[in-house]
Amino acid sequence: MKAVHFGAGNIGRGFIGKVLHDNGYEITFADVNEEIIDALNRDGKYTVHIAEENGGVYEISGVAGINTAKDAEDLAQAIAEADIITTAVGVNILPIIAKTIAPHLEKRSEGKLLNIIACENAVLATDTLKAAIAAEVGTHAFTNIGFPNSAVDRIVPMQKNENILDVKVEPFYEWVIEADNWMGDDKLDGVNYVPDLMPYIERKLFTVNTGHAAIAYYGKTLGYTSVSEAMQDDEVVVFLRNVLNETTLYLTENYDFTQAEQSQYIDKIIGRFKNPYLSDDLDRVGRGVLRKLGPNDRIIKPLVYLHENGHDHDALSELVVHALKFDNEDDPEQVEMNQIISGKGMTHFLSEHSDLEKELLEEIEAKI
Numbered sequence: 001m002k003a004v005h006f007g008a009g010n011i012g013r014g015f016i017g018k019v020l021h022d023n024g025y026e027i028t029f030a031d032v033n034e035e036i037i038d039a040l041n042r043d044g045k046y047t048v049h050i051a052e053e054n055g056g057v058y059e060i061s062g063v064a065g066i067n068t069a070k071d072a073e074d075l076a077q078a079i080a081e082a083d084i085i086t087t088a089v090g091v092n093i094l095p096i097i098a099k100t101i102a103p104h105l106e107k108r109s110e111g112k113l114l115n116i117i118a119c120e121n122a123v124l125a126t127d128t129l130k131a132a133i134a135a136e137v138g139t140h141a142f143t144n145i146g147f148p149n150s151a152v153d154r155i156v157p158m159q160k161n162e163n164i165l166d167v168k169v170e171p172f173y174e175w176v177i178e179a180d181n182w183m184g185d186d187k188l189d190g191v192n193y194v195p196d197l198m199p200y201i202e203r204k205l206f207t208v209n210t211g212h213a214a215i216a217y218y219g220k221t222l223g224y225t226s227v228s229e230a231m232q233d234d235e236v237v238v239f240l241r242n243v244l245n246e247t248t249l250y251l252t253e254n255y256d257f258t259q260a261e262q263s264q265y266i267d268k269i270i271g272r273f274k275n276p277y278l279s280d281d282l283d284r285v286g287r288g289v290l291r292k293l294g295p296n297d298r299i300i301k302p303l304v305y306l307h308e309n310g311h312d313h314d315a316l317s318e319l320v321v322h323a324l325k326f327d328n329e330d331d332p333e334q335v336e337m338n339q340i341i342s343g344k345g346m347t348h349f350l351s352e353h354s355d356l357e358k359e360l361l362e363e364i365e366a367k368i
């Protein structure tokens with residue numbers, strides 16, 4: 001069985017690549033990073049290290065790389081032969097990946113089943129990819145292709161290893177896939193197939209990712225540089241819990257999760273954030289600030305819901321303020337946001353970019 005995975009980065013190699021390998025797939029990683037692609041083709045393998053006491057080390061073999069900027073023919077062949085195509089590139093890159101994949105789908109032999117799955121931190125990212133592919137070539141090649149949405153959860157920080165392919169990951173992982181949109185009977189082991197993905201994806205996004213954002217933006221405000229450093233400060237943990245108590249209300253009111261289940265989930269996630277064997281920069285966790293302040297993302301969506309329904313949303317409003325003040329000049333989204341804010345002001349930015357209404361804007365403005 002063959003897989004093509006777009007994005008040979010942290011999640012690609014450390015999570016999706018490992019699951020596919022454990023399921024017996026030969027994996028071709030498709031990326032624009034020449035150094036990584038050359039190393040994959042040179043070594044044909046890499047190792048995944050589990051960040052815990054006496055953590056396991058797993059060899060991921062049978063891997064190769066394709067440079068999507070250069071090797072169009074190799075990519076065409078890999079896509080023609082693939083049983084599964086996955087991505088972990090960042091949701092904003094999906095339109096580019098769609099352009100890369102689309103022309104090759106028509107050349108696949110009729111009857112060969114394929115699943116295409118976007119593994120990004122965004123709600124229904126596979127739908128986004130599917131729509132972008134359809135915009136390129138129409139839907140006539142889709143007959144034997146499944147496009148299940150998915151939610152992926154595993155903390156994989158920036159890597160500082162001797163071998164650039166090796167990757168250190170937290171022990172926990174969860175990959176949830178929409179069962180009904182999966183094509184064929186060959187399901188993946190180690191993946192949870194569910195009839196309705198929305199509760200899982202929003203629970204993950206509005207707990208793990210909102211929580212992580214809270215640590216990054218508030219932690220940086222207090223002068224910390226890493227998650228482990230920030231999590232030693234009770235003030236950060238109290239703020240984190242306040243934020244997550246607010247998103248809990250969104251989740252328990254919109255889905256069947258009980259308060260007790262959500263509390264357990266939060267405790268587990270706080271334990272993951274405190275993992276002493278992982279070293280994670282606040283700059284990485286807070287990167288992509290424009291995306292993270294988008295109307296459907298981890299901060300604004302629950303905030304607007306709580307405000308509209310008359311619920312407490314003080315901590316989330318404060319989180320917006322910390323995000324606006326986040327200081328990471330290496331993040332192009334931060335640079336763009338700062339330019340907008342310095343030209344037109346924070347309120348204009350929140351109104352235009354985050355789609356916030358007057359009353360909420362005034363509340364946030366009062367906290368700036």
Ligand SMILES: NC(=O)C1=CN([C@@H]2O[C@H](COP(=O)(O)OP(=O)(O)OC[C@H]3O[C@@H](n4cnc5c(N)ncnc54)[C@H](O)[C@@H]3O)[C@@H](O)[C@H]2O)C=CC1
Pocket residue numbers: 006007008009010011012030031032033068088089090091093096097119120121152153154155156157
């Ligand atoms: N790192 C983490 O802990 C988690 C990340 N995610 C999500 O997974 C996705 C990837 O994140 P990471 O692996 O951390 O990022 P990363 O930056 O380590 O990897 C992204 C990879 O995509 C490649 N790429 C960029 N543009 C490309 C293009 N046009 N064609 C082919 N490859 C391209 C980059 O060269 C890079 O190797 C994001 O959507 C992120 O939100 C989800 C859960 C956990």
Ligand SMILES: O=P(O)(O)OC[C@H]1O[C@](O)(CO)[C@@H](O)[C@@H]1O
Pocket residue numbers: 121152153154155156208209212284285286287288
């Ligand atoms: O690009 P994003 O959305 O921050 O994605 C990475 C985030 O996802 C997570 O892995 C959680 O699953 C966090 O480690 C990390 O902050």
